[in-house]
Amino acid sequence: MKIKNNQSLNEWINDEDWEEELFPLRKQPAAKNRLTARPQQTQTPPAGAAEDHEDHFDFSYHASRHERQWIEDSLGRFYQQHWIDDVSRLLKGGKEASVYLCQGNPTAPAEQMAAKVYRPRKFRNLKNDWVYRENRANRDSSGNIITDDGLLHAMRKKTSLGMQLLHGAWIEHEYQTLLRLQNAGVNAPAVYARGDNAILMEYFGDGVLPAPTLNEIDLDPAETRRVFERVFQNIERMLELNIIHGDLSAYNILYWDGDIRLIDFPQAISPHENHNAWPIFSRDVARVCEYFSEQGLSGLNPAQLARDLWRSRRLSTVPALDPQYLDADNPEDRARWQSARDED
């Protein structure tokens, strides 16, 4: 494996960004109960966790003032409940979240864990976020489906409470999806716990380096074929579970020591519930194939691969698309939809 570029792990995060993102959130009135519910635990808290840490959550990662406060707010609960003892470094600052390396409490299931902390108001910063949310139950941070008419209305209108609920629902959806994948043996990070604004999961990498994403590395030819097959076994298994990643590409697959982890699932959709499932699925397959073609794997036919997998689940490639579900401003999506319809 060859590292392609020498990106600094600790991306600069500008203080003004934090200020702009964090303060509006903090100015909001005290959140409703459902938003401050205790974090869910996938596993029972580590032994000895019955008593919360009394002391202040201090950590060794050198964060700016605002980032430090944000980490304390988002990960403090994991510390108090003895999941983690330290936040030691920023692994990657992404568009929608920052991922930190945490040192586990001796009673926790792993010595090191990755905490994904979501950036306020960054979720699906797309005007077409509804594409992914279609027919999907919105859950609160306790995992309960939100049914209250007022709250549903707030989400539709995207009021500040609605945005807060939507933010929580994206996180909950990623958490629930990871749980299902973990139970089904898909190569995704094991998930340990969920907080109001963070997910604690398996850290992939070693004491020195985190696993790179596939797009950051070149693979040997034999390894290229093996990893390709592995990725497709995972895509197939997920389809059996009615899960389509929705943003799959070499950027969301980690590689370490011959092993892989598919990551980043907030936008995952079901092939049965989403009108855009086929174009979204075929886009996932096309993007994955693009990487492996660049790595020298010849003869890949992404359209055929996607169709075969889709039909093996007896799904139709004709997108039962109501015009309202088209993103009229996206010629690429339109063309894909059109060609899928013509081909079927």
Ligand SMILES: Nc1ncnc2c1ncn2[C@@H]1O[C@H](COP(=O)(O)OP(=O)(O)OP(=O)(O)O)[C@@H](O)[C@H]1O
């Ligand atoms: N479990 C993990 N172990 C090690 N590194 C991880 C883990 N999860 C995420 N990362 C790192 O953090 C980065 C961001 O994670 P993720 O893709 O889930 O968030 P994101 O905000 O959606 O990022 P992006 O906008 O870059 O897609 C990943 O590209 C990867 O480098």
Ligand SMILES: [Mg+2]
């Ligand atoms: Mg990502």
